[in-house]
Structure formats: structure tokens, C-alpha cells
Amino acid sequence: MKMTAIISEYNPFHNGHLYQAKIAREETEADLIVAIMSGTFMQRGEPAFSDKWTRARAAVASGEIDLVLELPFYFSVQRADRFAQGGVTIAEMIGATSLSFGSECGDITPFLLAASEKNEETPAYQRLVKEGLSNGLSSATAASQAFHALTTTLDLTTPNNTLGYYYARAASSISLHTTKRIGSGYHDLSVGDIMSATAIRAHYDETHQLTGLPQESASVLQGATFASFDHYYPFIRNRLLSTPLGVLTQFNGIDASLAPRLVEGARYSSTFDDFMTFIKTRRYTRTSLQRALIYLLTSTMTEEIDSVAFDQIDYVRPLAFNDKGRQALRQIKKQIRVISTFEAHPWLIKESQVTAAYAIPLARYDQLEEHRRFAHFSGSSSK
């Protein structure tokens, strides 16, 4: 049984994702497609548009995704390198033969070349990062600029190329495959048959209509609760304004210079948009700020992150699957522990805390509680 893995967010699953999965299936001659999907909060520190079980079901409903496994919180709300590392590790552990990703580039060779160059390990890279930092850039921006300057084989200013690069860096046994992204770019807000997830969410916020999704996926999402930062701002504001500075700086991503800025921003801003405008600087990108706020909302301290053994993934957790996905799980079980119901695994306890932080401001805790949720099976009921 030949599995191809896709590392994804599906926030939500749209026509572009469908297209990518189809091409991946054809070109890698896969028997089935496994998506490794981030759960409750996204890589850029945003609350998921809809809860992870619904998003996973919507992906499987499209007919092109056979199994959705959860990318744990510790990997999902992280910089691209760790996000990629987590996804690739899971893909290799379950025995996927290929990893397919969408990219602006569309050709795998530059990724393999760039990865083999290991530019981040050169003295030139260190020098450029230092320069960037002394020019007031954030460490993330300084790193990406340094990297871009040295990497001439691949355009690393685009988000999907960057992720692909880190997939290539992380891969050891898996074969890599990329499809050229079609339709709108990542941040593009135009409306059409293939829209970006950002455009779909923005369009939904304005019109309360879901567009650009496969019909079956849209049906699953109809009636779901859609989250935005506006739901979380009172909770984040409460934390910021009631927590002593010395405690605030214990949360991951909040340092001694950021903490008072966040508190000031919370004092003066009654909406999340005002707050972001207040706190954003060249040094702190929107993404790094959003991640810090999610760490605060989910009570995630630096100490906790530092103690996580990121190279010790010892389980996978299915969120949704069809008949073929169920067969695949039987095969995967021989390689690694599959957790289908809640267990007191430290990473699942974390997922339950993270999902609670997501669900309570939506008044949906009782529906989304991890202890009561199982993977969704869409298919024939015979075993």
C-alpha cells in the first residue's frame, strides 16, 4: 500500500488543496493520501477557522484525502523549520513513500539543491543574520533575509517555497515531490474558482458564504462555528492586563522588551485590530506576535517548550479517515502507536488544554472536548 503524505493546515480544505492532492496521487502513483494536518492553532499563530475534527472531515469528504493525522500543537504553532520537521518525521514514521507539497517553484530540483547547500551552517549566514539584527530586524526576518541572500537556487521569499525547503532539509528516507501552486497566491484575496484559504476566510467574514471549496467539503463545514481573533481578544486582554510582567515573560515568545509593549497595547486597544496595529513593529512581525499571544492564551511557558523532546514522536492520532484510510491505519499500527481515543499522553493533555483555550471563547467547549472526541470515519461500517 503506497502512501503519499501531505503536510497541511486545511484552514479550510479548498479547491487548490483538492487539485494538489489529485496531482500528487497521480504523479506519485499513490494508493492513498495521508494528510498530516495542524490542529487547533495554525502555524502563523492563528486560531483555526473551524475546529480540527470538522476540518479533517471536510478534507476526507472531498474524496481525495483518505486519512488525516494530527500535527501536534508543539510543532504546529512554530517557525517553518520545526513545523516541517514535525510533519516530515510523522510522514516517515508511518511509512509514507512520498511527501508532496505545493510550491511557487513547482520543480523539486532547486529544493534538493538548496537543502544540500546547508547555507544556515555557513559563517556568511551568521554574519548576515547579525547584520540584520543590528539593523533592528526580528530574528525570524533576519534569518530569512540572510538565507535568501545566500540561496540563489530557490526563491525563498515565498511561504510555500520556504516550507518546501525545510521539508527537504528534514527528509531522510522519504521521496519528495512538488506541484506548482495554481490560482491565487497565499495572501492573495481575489475571488475565483481557486482561492487561497486566506481569501476564503475573508470572503466568509464579509458575506457569510463559503466559496472555493469542493461541494462535499463545504457541506461538512456548513453550520460549523468559525473562529477569529476577535473571539479571543477579551481573554488575551484579561491575561495581559492581570498578569505581573515577571510572570508574562515566562510565556513562550514574550521577552522582557515585548511584555510591557503588549500590556500597553492591551490598555489602549479595545479591538484586536487596534491592538495589533499598536504592538506591531519591524522587530516583532505579526506572525511572531500572534504566536506569542497563542502561547499566552494556552498557558504555554518557555520552560514547557524547552522541555519537550521534539525528536520523540511516539504516536499518531487520526482525526478523520475513509475506508482506505482505515486500511492504512492497520498498516501504520505496525510501525507506531495509533491513539484514537483520549489517553493521558503528555502531548494529548496539551492538545486538550489547547482545544479548551480555543473552544471556551466560542462557547463550544462541550462539543469540542478532547476526552469525548474520536476520529471521524466516513465509509462502510464493516470492519
Next chain:
Amino acid sequence: MKMTAIISEYNPFHNGHLYQAKIAREETEADLIVAIMSGTFMQRGEPAFSDKWTRARAAVASGEIDLVLELPFYFSVQRADRFAQGGVTIAEMIGATSLSFGSECGDITPFLLAASEKNEETPAYQRLVKEGLSNGLSSATAASQAFHALTTTLDLTTPNNTLGYYYARAASSISLHTTKRIGSGYHDLSVGDIMSATAIRAHYDETHQLTGLPQESASVLQGATFASFDHYYPFIRNRLLSTPLGVLTQFNGIDASLAPRLVEGARYSSTFDDFMTFIKTRRYTRTSLQRALIYLLTSTMTEEIDSVAFDQIDYVRPLAFNDKGRQALRQIKKQIRVISTFEAHPWLIKESQVTAAYAIPLARYDQLEEHRRFAHFSGSSSK
């Protein structure tokens, strides 16, 4: 200028408070009455019915209270002994000559007698507390039962007698005076001309009518936002369900046996009432649980409480005053620093965090922010 102090909550100021202040003024021959009032959260761990500035104004509006000073958070949400200690210390520091309190007893002699006995310092007391604890009582209940058994001169099962006892224990230079409480008891819910604050709040919850208040006080409170624990439960629940147990036990009042119980309660209870029913036991009284929840909501850790120098009150803060109160402040300024606008004093930074925790769930942060609030002066505008 002869000042009589009253330690109070005025949650809200009612006819019984008016009566007590009148009698106190007559019997202590006071030129003016100073109330030392707890601010945002009450001694029993409850959110104030209305914000402290409005409550203070309502007291002054009655005509019987000339000046309201804030009892800092560190003293107000505390067991009776510390609450009393804070209030008495402030009363003595501002140079009040008498302290008047309402009691079920109505005669000052038993209080002075009981206080001079120092029963809590006897071996018999220690033995009784130990016995109570081994019978599964909370430390608060065990202490109060032991105390009651030894103190035969005063009935210490009633809340106001207990507070009075601690006033007598804390007093060094001030003269004590008590008035017998008339009308309904503390917890009594009957409706009449003199109702307890509990009855007034319950009656308001049912009918949205304020009764049992002096007309002028009721006018000030009309249109105020009234808080109950229902406003705070989503925020408390979010904290409980998203915080690792090891971090939860760092909050004041949450020990290693209580923390998992609170988390379980939050999982299964979608309303605050259900939650309290779930978590209450003989060991954890409603009051001690409420205080723990307020410490969590206000990010108050045990370490923080342990580092507070409770015997170093170095300021007083007026919340409301009339002409006579303003004169008194001139006199008080000679004894102790009077802080009328916000300063970065550590205890005021705490007040601002506590008030933010109170205000955000009510969507009233912009109106209640400490930095923008001054004491309310009702009187002639000439200096």
C-alpha cells in the same frame, strides 16, 4: 477633627450601613466618618456587585460617610484576621480616634475580653485545630471551630462578631465601639426596610430593582453595571482548562489536591453554579474556593502573596469624599502619603491588574481603568 473609622465592603451601601454610621457618629461624637472599603473583590472572594468608585460614591451620597479610602486587594480578599488587620492599621495610621463596627453582640466588652484571652495562642487551641483537620475539616473551619469552643465570652459563629474579634485583636491605639446590627442577618434573604447586602443583590438579580438603599445611594448606583460570578466563569474556566497542573498550583489558594478537582469541575460544568456544586466539599468551603478562583482570575500567585510586606502600608487612596472628607484628607496628608491619581506603587499596579480582571468580562475596561480614575468629590468646588 475627630474621625471615626468603619471597615466596610458597602456591596452595596444600604439602610443598615446608614443606620450604623449614624449611631457611630452620635456615640463616638465624631466630626466625620471615614470608611475603609474593600475595592474590586470582596472578602469572601466575590466580585464586587458594582465597581469600587461607584460604591464609594453611593456611600458618600448617603450623607453619612464623609470619606472612603480603599482597603488594598492584598487585605480585602483574605481571611478575617488579615482583612481586619489591614483595616485597623489604616484607621490608626490616618489618626482615627474610634473604630466602629456592627456586630450581632452589640456590646464591646466581650470583644475586648475575648481578644485579651489570645485563645489562638494556647496549646488547647492547637490541639483542637489538629483534631478538626484530622476529621476532614478545612483549616479555616477547623480554626474557627477550635476558637469558638475556647472563646466562651463571645459567640464567634456569627460573621460580624468574628470580624469584631479580629478588630479588637489588631487594635493598639484606637478606641473600639460596636453597634448592634438591626434588621436582617448577614445571610438573611428577607425583604424589608433593612435588608442585608446579600438580600439586596439577590433581589436585584431577580427583579432588576434596587431596594433597601438610601434614596441618594440608589440614584448613584442606577445605571451601573452589576457583576456576578457568571460573568467570570468563562474566563476562570479558560484558565483552569488551559493551564498545566504544575502551574495551577502556583496560584494562591490552589494546592495539589485542589487543582485536579478544579480542572475536573471545569470540564463537566458549563455554569458557575454547577461548577461550585461540583467542587465544594467539607474540606473546601465556598469562601475559600471563591478566593482561590479570584486569585487565579487575577493571576495572583502564592509567591506574590508571600512577598507582600503586609505591615508596610505606606499610602492611603481616597475613592470618594465630600467637603468634610476633603478637610480630613488635608489632616491625613500630614500622617501618611495620600495617593489620589495613579502612581506606579506596586500595590496600585496590583489594583490595576485586579480591576482589569474585573472589568474585561463586563466589557467595561475603558471606563474602569485605574490610570484614568480619580477619587470622586461631591461637595462645593471651592478649595
